[in-house]
Amino acid sequence: MNKNLTALILAGGKAQRMGGLDKGQQLYKGRPLVEHVLGVTKSLVDSVVISTNQNFDFYSALADDVIEDVDPWISIGPLAGLYALVHEYTDLRGHVLLLPCDTPCISKEALMALISSTESNESKVSCLKTESGWQPLHAVIPVEKLQIHLPEYLEHAQHYGVMGFYHHLGCLPINWSNQTELLNINRLDEL
């Protein structure tokens, strides 16, 4: 298994479609959304960091560390979480497994496919791709690429979309046929 693999679970953002509630804490099948993702992730990685902007006690009890978006890239979307990670951990090495807190059905097999792709592809981003397209919040990213390229990319970016950044770095699709695992919860009536 990949050495130096840090999971970054994104639980920040505004959750506007959920009325501003803390998405990660909302119950899906009786458990907080974030716990579903943690459950399949923990045994695959060396450490877990959760990116959030609220309820730090709740998240701290689940992860090795909790980070907040940092200036000047606060609440610009998922790239803010990645920026905060490399800003906070300047000596981080290896790869980051990026995950959102709001896909509770993601499987260990899908994450293992992403992780094992780094054995033959050390330097590109590996990103899940289903028949409906790229799944940019399910990706493995070399830390060094983030450290070198993300600050400058954000300075010059017209948009803060994650996929644009991956294409800038070079991105390998990891095709995944089980679309239902990517079920994405954005509204209360989807819980």
Ligand SMILES: Nc1nc2c(ncn2[C@@H]2O[C@H](COP(=O)(O)OP(=O)(O)OP(=O)(O)O)[C@@H](O)[C@H]2O)c(=O)[nH]1
């Ligand atoms: N750290 C961080 N995470 C974010 C940010 N925006 C979104 N996320 C996370 O990225 C994932 C996808 O988020 P979206 O569904 O696009 O946005 P959201 O803020 O959760 O919800 P909406 O406001 O309804 O679009 C979720 O896991 C969010 O927690 C951000 O600005 N900073």
